Amino acid sequence: MKDFLTLNDFSKEQILEILEIAKNIKNEVKKGIFTPYLKNQTLAMVFEKNSTRTRISFEVGMYQLGGHALFLDSKTTQLGRGEPIKDTARVISSMCNMAMLRVYKHADLKEFAKFAKIPVINGLSDLFHPVQLMADYLTMIELNAGKNIAYIGDSNNMCNSWLNLASIMGLNLSVAIPKNYKINDEVLKIAMNNAKISGAKIIVTNDPKIAIKDVDVVATDTWFSMGDEVSKDQKVRDFKGFLIDEDLMSLAKKDAILLHCLPAYRGYEISDKVFEKHSKEIFLEAENRLHVQKGIMVWLNKACKNS
Numbered sequence: 274m275k276d277f278l279t280l281n282d283f284s285k286e287q288i289l290e291i292l293e294i295a296k297n298i299k300n301e302v303k304k305g306i307f308t309p310y311l312k313n314q315t316l317a318m319v320f321e322k323n324s325t326r327t328r329i330s331f332e333v334g335m336y337q338l339g340g341h342a343l344f345l346d347s348k349t350t351q352l353g354r355g356e357p358i359k360d361t362a363r364v365i366s367s368m369c370n371m372a373m374l375r376v377y378k379h380a381d382l383k384e385f386a387k388f389a390k391i392p393v394i395n396g397l398s399d400l401f402h403p404v405q406l407m408a409d410y411l412t413m414i415e416l417n418a419g420k421n422i423a424y425i426g427d428s429n430n431m432c433n434s435w436l437n438l439a440s441i442m443g444l445n446l447s448v449a450i451p452k453n454y455k456i457n458d459e460v461l462k463i464a465m466n467n468a469k470i471s472g473a474k475i476i477v478t479n480d481p482k483i484a485i486k487d488v489d490v491v492a493t494d495t496w497f498s499m500g501d502e503v504s505k506d507q508k509v510r511d512f513k514g515f516l517i518d519e520d521l522m523s524l525a526k527k528d529a530i531l532l533h534c535l536p537a538y539r540g541y542e543i544s545d546k547v548f549e550k551h552s553k554e555i556f557l558e559a560e561n562r563l564h565v566q567k568g569i570m571v572w573l574n575k576a577c578k579n580s
């Protein structure tokens with residue numbers, strides 16, 4: 274049985290396979306064809322944190338695949354009153370076919386997966402946001418973007434997932450994070466090892482101007498992640514020079530695309546002008562969440578049957 278907790282558990286070929294399924298289903302839906310690949314199946318969605326895109330894409334995606342998704346949050350379930358994750362995992366496994374969780378601690382997601390008998394999907398944890406990166410990569414492919422990427426922002430779940438994706442797929446990634454920030458040691462070590470195999474070039478710098486120079490894709494994320502304990506004022510001080518405005522963006526290739534997983538905080542990680550100039554890419558990226566979520570669920574369902 275296979276879970277989707279981090280891209281690091283997947284090969285380049287498997288990632289491409291999932292995207293191929295997503296692309297095919299997207300094409301079908303654009304023609305008005307809704308094939309019930311997951312007829313009568315149920316997805317339990319457990320949210321410890323807020324969500325717009327993740328909830329909508331999984332819920333709509335499951336419906337369009339002929340199944341049903343249940344929205345559960347930690348406040349209104351017994352999780353909020355202290356029922357252990359391992360018991361919740363066993364109960365959900367006995368009634369649902371798949372689970373997707375958005376959690377504070379990645380360790381909780383692993384604990385859930387350990388006790389679940391169904392595929393478990395990471396809908397964002399403190400460490401990774403793999404379902405988002407699948408949509409980002411699909412967007413890059415659809416827009417024929419080159420393979421030189423700059424991630425400019427916090428050393429957070431999105432940064433880690435960009436490192437996963439680039440190092441597995443053989444993309445070149447320059448990461449710019451503030452001086453006193455650090456990338457998770459294990460994540461960086463695995464990325465550097467993967468890069469040796471895939472041929473990816475990974476660079477980490479504290480200078481956004483170095484990272485963005487001549488890239489094809491600029492990616493960023495909020496400076497204020499959910500569950501982040503550093504104060505907003507401190508973050509604003511730390512991220513001086515990290516705002517992606519027209520001046521910074523002019524250092525990337527002329528036709529560079531810009532990706533933002535959203536929600537965006539204009540005036541902090543991105544200027545309103547740059548956001549609106551690149552809104553076509555950003556909202557295609559958001560829409561692609563729907564298509565890749567379906568690709569992931571259909572792929573997992575198949576992998577589960579074959580195991």
Ligand code: CP
Pocket residue numbers: 323324325326327328397405534535536
């Ligand atoms: N990008 C993303 O995961 O959005 P939500 O937090 O709205 O789900």
Ligand code: NVA
Pocket residue numbers: 397402429430431494495497498499534535536
């Ligand atoms: N890094 C952000 C991503 C939101 C989709 C967070 O964890 O809040």
